Amino acid sequence: MSEGIQFAARTTVEQVEEGNELAPKFDQDGLIPVVTTDYTSGELLMHAYMNEEALKKTIELGEAVYWSRSRQVLWHKGATSGLVQKVKALLIDDDQDTIWLRVDVMGGGASCHVGYRSCFYRRVPVGEETKEKGLSLEFTETEKVFDPKDVYGDAPNPTKL
């Protein structure tokens, strides 16, 4: 699978920063971090990881495929929930060690296993505000888009303490 896609070797800083060859850098665990935002709203939906195979599959399919660190499997997002992420743009950063996916989410538009639209549904006060309010988190989404029990049933919760 994905035998058609080959990444370039990293040879010089100029090639990596200013060239047009895709030469991604995977970390010591073979992973590259991925930032996924909603194409229309710009909202941050997820922060996840890909390995080499996941990145190749994402490019091939035009749909987000991650590497699940908790389950240690390739994770075609939406395979369980139906909330497939169609890739509208895939960007790579200056030193090619981070991916930015801009996606349209199919189905109800939720991306978070807790049931919210975004995984980032709580705000931390900063600066002067902290002095007044303390560190108490403020919810920016108040209603869930789906009930996780209906979608995931008894599957184990991915959150680790």
Added chain:
Amino acid sequence: MSEGIQFAARTTVEQVEEGNELAPKFDQDGLIPVVTTDYTSGELLMHAYMNEEALKKTIELGEAVYWSRSRQVLWHKGATSGLVQKVKALLIDDDQDTIWLRVDVMGGGASCHVGYRSCFYRRVPVGEETKEKGLSLEFTETEKVFDPKDVYGDAPNPTKL
């Protein structure tokens, strides 16, 4: 320093996901990934890391302070370049292991050491497009906002092969 700010201990999944206590999870290196977007445009500016002290300082100052993995120092963004990132919103995700900073960039508005506005200035073709065009990266920014030589002089380039 930052002695006023204390994070909560992580006790239950419900507390972490649905509570209003800030109980961030740092990885085995003591770091938490941070996604930084432009408050106005929603554009992804950076993907970086904070340690506990950097997160506390960011909350205290209301300005982005990261941990530089390449230099192994606290990194008050903009201290060299003047391009300070004012935090308009700091959000944390469901399992509290990722930070989303929404910032206004002071000065010229650039965030990338190569001189572009965003670090993500190249697009990778996906799906059908790849079959037509191959994997050649396409520049989404064509003009640099600043000349890195003027700003950083002879400081070593942070990009590692």
